[in-house]
Every structure is written in C-alpha cells, then in structure tokens.
Amino acid sequence: YGGAKHPLLYQKIPVKLSCDQGRxxxxxxxxxxxxxxxxxxEGPFLSTVSITDIGSGWWEGEPVMTKGMWGIQRALxxxxxxxxxxxxxxxxxxxxxxxxxxIWRYAQxxxxxxxxxxxxxKNDNCFVEQKNGTxxxxxxxxxxxxxxxxxxxxxxxxxxxxxxYKNFFQPIIPLVSKERIGGHIKRKYGEPxxxxxxxxxxxxxxQDIKDRLTAxxxxxxxxxxxxxxKRNQDLLYRAYCKKHSRVQNKIKK
Numbered sequence: 744y745g746g747a748k749h750p751l752l753y754q755k756i757p758v759k760l761s762c763d764q765g766r767x768x769x770x771x772x773x774x775x776x777x778x779x780x781x782x783x784x785e786g787p788f789l790s791t792v793s794i795t796d797i798g799s800g801w802w803e804g805e806p807v808m809t810k811g812m813w814g815i816q817r818a819l820x821x822x823x824x825x826x827x828x829x830x831x832x833x834x835x836x837x838x839x840x841x842x843x844x845x846i847w848r849y850a851q852x853x854x855x856x857x858x859x860x861x862x863x864x865k866n867d868n869c870f871v872e873q874k875n876g877t878x879x880x881x882x883x884x885x886x887x888x889x890x891x892x893x894x895x896x897x898x899x900x901x902x903x904x905x906x907x908y909k910n911f912f913q914p915i916i917p918l919v920s921k922e923r924i925g926g927h928i929k930r931k932y933g934e935p936x937x938x939x940x941x942x943x944x945x946x947x948x949x950q951d952i953k954d955r956l957t958a959x960x961x962x963x964x965x966x967x968x969x970x971x972x973k974r975n976q977d978l979l980y981r982a983y984c985k986k987h988s989r990v991q992n993k994i995k996k
Contacts, residue, residue, distance in 0.1 A: 752842055752843070752844070752847055753837070753842060753859075755847075756842065756847075756857050756858060756859050757858050757859070758858070758859055758860065758861055758867075759834060759858040759859070759860075759867065760861070760864075760866075760867050761866055761867050761868075761869055761870075763858075764797060764832075764834055764858070765797065765798070765831065765832065766797055766798055767798050767947065768796060768798035768799045768828055768941070768942060768945050768947065768948060769796060769798065769799075769826075769828045769829055769830055769831050770797065770798055770831050770832060771796070771797045771798070771831070771832050771834055771858075772794060772795070772796055772797075772826075772830045772831075772832065772833050772834065773794070773795055773796075773797060773834045773835075773868050773870050773871035774792065774793070774794050774819070774833055774834065774835045774841065774871060775792075775793050775835070775836060775868055775871045775872065775875055776790050776791070776792060776793070776810065776815075776838065776840055776841075777790060777791040777793050777875050777879045777880070778790045778810075779791065779883070779886065779887060779888040779889075780887055781885065781886055781887025782887070783887070786889070787808065787809055787889060788887055788888065788889040789806055789807065789808060789888040789889060789893060789894055789897065790806070790807050790809075790810055791804050791805070791806055791807075791879050791883075791897070791901070792804065792805045792806075792807055792815060792818040792819065792822065793871055793874055793875050793878065793879055794819070794822045794871065795870055795871045795874045796826070796828075796830075796938075797870050798941070798945075799828075799938045799941045799942050799945070800870075800915040800917075800937075800938040800941065801826060801827070801828075801910050801938040801942070802874050802878050802906065802909055802910060802938070803822040803825050803826060803901070803906055804822070804878065804879060804901040804905070804906070805818035805819075805821050805822050805898075805901060805902075806818075806894055806897040806898050806901065808894060810840045811840075812840060812843045812844075812845040812846060813845060815840050815841065815845075815846060816845050816846060816849050819833075819846070819849060820849075821902075823853070825902070825906070827942065827952055827955065827956055828942065828948060828952055830853070830855055831855065831856060832855060832856035832857070832858060833850060833855050833856070833857055833858075834857075834858045834859065834860070834867075834868065835857075835859055835860070835868070836859065836860045836865075836867075836868055837859055837860065837862050841859075842859065878905070878909055882900070882905060882972070882976065883897065883900075883976070883979060884980075886980075886983050887983075888979075888983065890982070890986055892982045892986075893979060893982050893983065893986075896975055896978050896979045896982060897979065899975060900972065900975040900976075900979070903971070904968045904971035904972045904975065905972050905975075907959075907963060907968055908965060908968040908969060908972060909938075910937065910938045910939055911937060911938075911939045911959070911960055911963055911965075912937060912939075912963075912965045912968070913937060914935035914936055914937050914940075915935065915936065915937070915938065915941075916932050916933065916934075916935045917932065917933040939956060939960060942956060943956065943957070
C-alpha cells in the first residue's frame with residue numbers, strides 16, 4: 744500500500760515534538776490516517792485522512808479507498824484546497840503511507856516544510872489524534888467500510904455538512920498550560936472559541952480570507968447542518984447493514 748520504507752527520507756524529514764510545532768494559524772498542519780477496518784485488517788478497506796491546523800483547530804477529512812501513496816496525495820490536495828488559509832508545514836506520523844517519495848514531492852511542490860513524530864509517540868501528533876476521536880470515530884463509528892457506496896457517503900459527509908458544522912459552530916477549549924504539583928497535574932484552559940472565531944480574531948489572516956469566511960458563515964444554519972450530518976450517518980449505517988446482510992446470506996447458502 745504505502746510502499747517500502749525509505750531510510751534516506753526518514754533522515755531528511757526532521758522529528759518534531761508537539762512543543763516544537765508552530766502555534767500560528769497555518770504554521771503546522773497535523774495529518775493522520777484513521778482506518779475503517781472493523782475487527783479485521785485483512786483485504787482492502789476505507790480510511791479517513793484526518794487533517795487539522797494546530798493554531799486554529801480547523802479540521803478537514805477525506806476518505807481514501809486504500810492506503811496507497813497516490814490516494815493519500817489526492818486526499819491531501821483536496822483537503823488543502825478547502826482550507827481557508829495557506830499551509831506552511833505538514834506533520835505526520837512515521838507510517839509509509841506518509842513517508843514516501845510521492846508525499847515528499849508533494850510537500851516540495853507546494854513549498855511546505857515536512858516534519859514527523861517520534862516512533863510510537865502519539866503525543867507528538869496529539870492535536871489531530873483528538874480530532875480523530877471527536878470528528879471521525881464519534882461520527883462514523885468503528886465499523887468496517889469497504890464499498891464504493893460507503894466511500895461516496897463519507898465523501899459527501901466530510902466535504903459538506905460535517906466540516907461546516909465543526910469549523911464554524913463547535914467551540915474548542917485550548918490547553919494553555921500544564922503544571923505538575925506533587926502527584927497531581929494542574930491544567931489551565933483558555934476561552935472556548937470555534938476555529939472560525941480564532942481565524943477572524945487573528946491579525947495575520949488577510950481581510951479577503953475573513954470576508955470569504957464571513958459570507959459562508961452568514962448563509963449557514965447550524966440546526967440544518969446537524970440534521971444533514973445525522974442523515975448521512977443514517978445512510979452510512981444502512982449501507983453497512985445492507986452489505987453485512989448480503990454477506991450473512993451468502994454464508995448461510
């Protein structure tokens with residue numbers, strides 16, 4: 744799928760801890776892959792390329808039919824196009840679906856810095872790991888998705904209502920500081936704001952970008968977006984049940 748490991752690329756792509764990654768909007772884009780394999784990783788199945796900006800919390804998702812490097816590149820291109828601001832750096836884990844010549848050249852063409860996490864250190868990619876739970880698993884569950892119908896439903900869900908609802912209407916509470924006092928950890932959190940609000944308040948973001956986002960925001964109905972998300976969730980579950988029913992019938996025969 745992702746290709747063999749490329750030792751030279753692992754040397755070229757620097758390791759960055761979470762604290763080393765930029766906090767400005769667009770400075771560091773964390774990327775991860777969420778697999779929809781159910782209880783078995785055998786055979787082809789769908790995955791979600793999950794992408795978030797550390798500075799604003801803006802999130803985009805894109806489904807892929809396999810973990811092949813060309814599919815991952817297309818997913819990154821689609822998601823990057825939907826982001827309202829430019830990227831400066833991408834940060835991934837050490838999976839070969841990301842650390843390969845195709846994604847390396849993608850970063851070079853788009854003039855993006857490229858960093859990676861330490862092996863087996865999920866905290867280095869913690870911002871997107873959190874979104875994997877709240878924006879992917881809580882929405883589409885832990886079932887196995889492996890059909891074209893399920894792919895099309897996921898694509899519709901990610902590219903329209905879910906991204907609009909999460910980015911424009913769901914606040915994020917940022918962790919400002921963390922201090923160990925004896926055997927306890929004291930955490931201090933900032934004011935909850937949506938990614939849209941954080942972008943609008945950032946002085947480095949151009950007025951043109953803010954005007955475009957405001958125009959989108961004024962046309963949105965959060966209640967309708969939530970209903971549309973629920974409708975796609977129901978469609979996805981029905982597609983899964985229909986597929987599962989066909990499989991069970993074949994087994995009985």
